[in-house]
Amino acid sequence: MTSYLSIGVFSRATHMSVKTLRHYHEIALLEPAEVDPGTGYRRYSAEQIPTAQVVRRFRDLGMPLEEIRSVLAAGNIEDRTRRISAHLSRLEAELGRTRRAVAELRDLLTPPASGAAAGIxxxxxxxxxxxxxxxxxxxEEVGAWFQGALGELFATVASQGLRETGVAGGVYADELFTLHRGRATVFLPCDGPVRAVGRVEPLLVPAAEVAVIEHCGPPSQVDRAYGALAAHVSxxxxxxxxxxxxxxxxxxxQTPDSTQWRTEVCWPVFRTAAAGAGAAAAG
Structure with a gap:
């Protein structure tokens, strides 16, 4: 004869609340071994305790209920391991993003050094x-688009036997910042008119007067350079x-290590004689 545990006893044995056990029953994730047809009381078997403990561990790791259901329903150990490993990989990626966000927030809370704008x-x-x-x-798509466009530019200029005459740059319309969608152009200076092929076209990048600040690090942190530059220009x-x-x-x-990347951010200005001649143009 099978010995059943009441929902209260099963709750204490698994460290799951009665409310949680009832919810898991309702969504058919962890169903009782038996439900009394007269009273509706739920009863569990001792053999269900390991399954309940696994479910609780997965929930502690933030695994969605549907993914837990798929793990429990996996037909073999390989499939089960693959599903669990996929979730752990997502957790590791999320942890990395969280650590970067914490580091950036701590950096923002650190007062800037005196004369920090001297490099502008x-x-x-x-x-x-x-x-x-x-x-x-x-x-949301500009990062992937940028990397693809840049690679296409380098390949096209090289394939046409042209010489690079400066560093690659980008021109970004105000709407990209204000409306989060707008015109973006990535360009690579070269010593002759490029023949249009694929997405690549010739362009005469116009002259400009700008205030310039250098950002060192990945693109995700470039907002600090933009903020410092805007404050200085104002x-x-x-x-x-x-x-x-x-x-x-x-x-x-040059390097896959984004912490070593260096980007000059340029804000359009109207220079006066008092402002000085400034430095040489980029590239």
């Missing part, structure tokens, strides 16, 4: 002939309407 320069950038890829993109320069520019001094082409 005013600069005149001459017009330059380049190969370019342009598209209207959303903020106090010391005459800002003008126009797209933002970036120049990628060190990027994925």
């Amino acid at each position: 320069q005013l600069r005149g950038i001459p017009a330059v002939q380049a190969a370019a890829v342009s598209a209207t993109v959303g903020v 106090r010391h320069a005459l800002a003008v309407d126009g797209p933002m520019r970036e120049y990628y001094l060190v990027n994925q082409r």
Whole structure:
């Protein structure tokens, strides 16, 4: 004769609340071994305790109920292990994102060093002939689009026997920042007119007067450079309407380590004689 445990005893044995056990019964995740047809009392068997403990461990790891159901229903150990490993990989990736976010938040809470804006320069950038890829993109897709466009530019310029005459750059419309969707152009200066192929087209990047700050690190942290540059321009320069520019001094082409990447962020301004001549153009 099978010996059953009441829901209260099973709750204490598994460290699951009675409310949770009732919910798992309702969604058919962990059903009682028997339900009294007269009273509706739920009864569990001792053999169900290990399963309940596994479910609780998975929930502690944040696994969705549907994924737990699929693990429990797995037809073999290999399938079960694959599903659990996939969830653990997602947890590790999420932990990495959390650690980066915590580090960035701590950095934001650290007061900037005195004279931190000393690296900001005013600069005149001459017009330059380049190969370019342009598209209207959303903020959430711009990273992947950028890497693909940059790779296409390097490959096209090399295949046409052209020489790179400067570092790659980008021009980004205001709408990309204000509406999270707008026109983006990535370009690579070269010593001759590129023949249009695929997404690549020739472009004369116009001259511009800009305030420049250098950002060291991955693109996910470039907002600090934008903030520092905006504050500086609001106090010391005459800002003008126009797209933002970036120049990628060190990027994925040189090293996969994003902490070593260096990007110049350029804010359009109207220079005056008092502002000085600034430094040489990027590239």
